Amino acid sequence: MKSILFLATSLLLSLSVHAEAPDIASGQRLFTESRCLECHGVDVFTSKDRKVKNLAGLESKVRQCDANLSTNWFDDQILDVVAYLNSTYYKFKPTTANETAKAAAGALIDVAEKPQTE
Ligand code: HEC
Secondary structure, eight states: OHHHHHHHHHHHHHHHHHHHSOOHHHHHHHHHHTTTTTTOOTHHHHOTTOSOOSHHHHHHHHHHHHHHHTOOOOHHHHHHHHHHHIIIIIOOOOOSHHHHHHHHTSTTHHHHHSOOOO
16 A cells, blocks of 8 residues: 555656656657657757757757657657757747746756856
């Protein structure tokens, strides 16, 4: 009985943790374990000519490439990967209310608070 309770509690915990904040470590795992680097390297994320200009753009690009690859990530996995790519390469501050709300959830806030050198 105790172990069932424990299992139920940890399941609940992991579910709620996931619902609240994007998980950069999970994003990194998903990104490196998927075939994301088959068509391009990570250099496209830092190139001067990169196309993505903000967090919303990053999210839509990740969704598009996820669809191309048929990875079928869930929404929270997409957001984990977005958080990972943003914290590692793009370093966007959240700009819209929606992005601010997501950032307020946690993981992106570190990036947002770093002074930007522009
Ligand atoms: C089938 C080939 C292919 C795969 C696999 C692929 N991508 Fe892409 N990706 C592209 C192409 C092509 C572009 C450039 C599109 C453009 O020029 O707008 C791109 C661009 C991007 C960009 C934007 C780069 C910029 O200009 O700032 C991101 C972010 C990205 N991909 C993420 C991913 C992720 C995450 C995965 C794994 C789910 C992935 N890609 C897998 C083809 C692919």
